[in-house]
Amino acid sequence: MKPIFVIHENEEWYPPLAEALESRGLDYRELHMGSGMVDLSATPADGVYYNRMSASSWTREHAAAPQLTVALLENLELHGRRVVNSSRALDLEISKARQCAAMARAGLRFPRSLLAVGRDDIAAAARTIAGPIILKPDCGGKGIGVQLFSSADVLDAHLKSVDDAVAPDTPMLVQAYIEPAEPVIIRNEFVGGEYLYSVRVDTSEGFELCPADACEIDDSACPAEAAANKFQILTDFGHPNLAPYKRLLRDQGIEIAGIEMITDSNGDVWTYDININTNYNGQAEEECGIAGTEKAGMMAVSGFLGHLSGQLLPSQEAAE
Template structure:
């Protein structure tokens, strides 16, 4: 019998989806890729395959899970299986450089960004931001890894040459202009089946690391402020949100064969929107969803169920 196969490396982020799949009576199997193998001479099982591999897997001790996932996705696609968020989605998930180039291709404005490898090159790149606030972040990140705010080259030098410097897992540090929101929030737009579902307002007054997952909010040491992160309205769905950028997002997702994603943007004091992150392993905040009556994992489960008949045609 055909199933829905969920590919991932973190059980805490799939629990809510599994519950929804069971609620809808949909057959599924969990593929946890902490480690493993793929026999290239074998044939994949019948079914559809949903890739939820995370760019931040290395922070949970799963350094090579994305590489293993890449091999498995290539194997599945070679055999013509239906893959939700396939190889191209994974490529963008683990590289913000690729994300920004793809966003710009579709007329979506991104912050000025320079990619650098090596501490000396990071300092050299930052000279192009002199006199302005700027941030650093990791190219392969997730959960705001490596995000630091600076207002001077000297402050950056102290960080880069000091003991708290975070070496990116792929070696690439991004130096990026700081876009300041007058109301200290960002907006995350959620898409399922390539179509807009809802937008959530995320309070940034407590910092930059803003993973919406319930597990992150309390248990994950890499998320912003521990248990205090569950303060009321840190995540709030923006009812009735609409903006011309949504159409561009949908075009970009379709062109890259990405069906499920969360895309984040920030708005400056002049109303200009800057998009800075594509999350192909998207999570949702249960408190915000309960207040609005919109449920992302239920949308995903219904979408996967609707795609399941395709597996029988293979």
């Protein structure tokens, strides 16, 4: 039996996972990467390490946390520790361009995307796309900084007229905007490499779509109205993309993730975001009747970690 270590930097997203681990009576510890150090000459403690480092850490004054975590994960992997969501997974979490490459490798359809730095190259990249354009920071993060422009010319005019429209040294993803058939995206959740459920997310109110419970209350981070059926869980969503998604995750060393897709008016499905640090919406799970069961997100995660660590037997359900 080994302890479980949770690697993260967001105090608000941690409690739902801690509660689920607690409810099963598991031995778990927190590795908060908001500050601290990594000893690259040390042999790390034995255990199961769950990497929950988030692309949006920079929005919480934890901009250095991913780099600190890379060092930690490398050292864990060097010593053969069991890491859930490997250093490769973190590479993808913090780069939308790498996510596109992983999608291409998995044979998935994704919107035309270019990575560009600085206003001239961003404008030039946009001119290679016909129609509306989405501009997003390559590092991602809760939809923050995602902007929609009706054309390359409109984007160009914006870049020329607004002084700090883009940071000169921030890689930006310039991407074709996919007009959805309905104002909806689908987020497909996987735990332990297996499909868990899908979430239908209402996007009519904007682009910040973080499903975490904490973001619903904090209206500075996520729409406050999130509760009003914004997130609806679909338990029998037998979509053909689920098989390639599973393969993509396996090939990239990712075990827990949410993958987002949009359907356009031709019925074509476009994949555009891989969330390695995924969150689950408690209210949507309540409404769907799976809260507290093995089908609920954090219960599935805690069960998976419990089994990996040898603390739960294969057939063991939540502790009494």
